Amino acid sequence: MKRVMMMIAAGLLLSTTLINAQTSGEGPATGLQLKEGESAIVYYMPRTEVVIDVEYEEETQERGIFYQYSERYLAAKDVVTEDAVRYRFKSATIYTRTKADKSRAYVIPANQKMLQHCSVRLNNKGLIEGINLPIAHLAKSNDNTQKQFSQKETQKRTACEVMPLLEEQMMSGSISKMAEGTAKQIYSIRENRLNLLAGESEHTPADGEAMRLVLQEMKKQETALTRLFTGTKSIKTLHKEIAVSLESDMTNEVLFRFSKLTGVVDADDMSGEPYIINLTMHRQEYAPLADGEKMQAGSPIYQNIAGSADIRLTDGEKTIAMRSVPVAQAGVAVPLAADLFQKQDTRVVFDTRTGSVKEIIIPKSK
Secondary structure, eight states: OHHHHHHHHHHHHHOEEEEEESSSSTTTTTTEEEEEEEEEEEEEEEEEEEEEEEEEEEEEEEEEEGGGGGHHHHHHHHHHHEEEHHHHHHHHEEEEEEEEEEEEEEEEEETGGTTTTTTTEOTTTTTTTESOOOGHHHHHHHOOOOOOOOOESSSOTTOOOOOOOOHHHHTOOOOHHHHHHHHHHHHHHHHHHHHHHTTSSSSSOSSSHEEEHHHHHHHHHHHHHHHHHHOEEEEEEEEEEEOOSSSEEEEEEEEEEETTTTTEEEEOOOTTTEEEEEEEOOOOOOOOOTTOOOOOOOOOOOEEEEEEEEEESSSSEEEEEEEEEEEEEEEEEEEEEGGGGGGGGOOOEEEEEEEEEEEEOOOOOO
């Protein structure tokens, strides 16, 4: 009993889910009676969640104040003529994440003799990670790595940006005159840059670094002035996560819609084009006992034999994403053999995504 209590104390240091059982009864699958207030380890089977990550672009267009004079003064063709925001669908990715299935809890009583040589470790979700794992194994996690998204934006222009015009242009009182003066300023910058590069300028920078800085500033000024004619475009990459139910099959169901004017919208929003999901569940089932056959007793340590799901997302014509994923809640729980834990230091490693055994290491007999 002393050995068992040492195991429980060590488990408290490694797990956040060691608790005192507050109700009498038996664990969901252990068949062991618990007394009120008795110390026990409670762990859960995992529950799989499927998420569709939709990646799309938001393009914002802002017209310049002189957009009507772009062709006349700059011979520009690619000109923004109206303010607008548009969205473009890029891709969709299927991935999974794991949480504890509170409907599938299992109990290891503190007085369990067959586990007197074992230490049980759970993760912070209450999922069993392994039996007799060394401390070095703490750094190794087999749980899902959450997706990280970075927001990308190009050609960003803030609303408080001041128009880079000279006083003479600002005081002209006419948009046409302002546009003409601004165009002349652009041509002057271009001419000065060519003179610098040709070595014909009266004020040539002293060295190469100074030349680079001068040319960089001239390019910045020209770009800012040119945008007053051509306008600006900024593109931002966005992500939308959509959870998928894994309770039953789905056949040609609209998961979401995509609108060029508003981006990702709900499935019942008819402003967007539909994206359709097909999902087929493959559930594990217990084999029926033969006549007269009795269920063999096992240990209170259960592994989960996960089911699976085939998922396919289309736009109605072509496949956008397709993947087969393990589904923990579509599986069955099977007890590990009691004989497995008779040897001291037998190690068992679980996959916390599915609840299945990844590895069993039985020490060699001396």
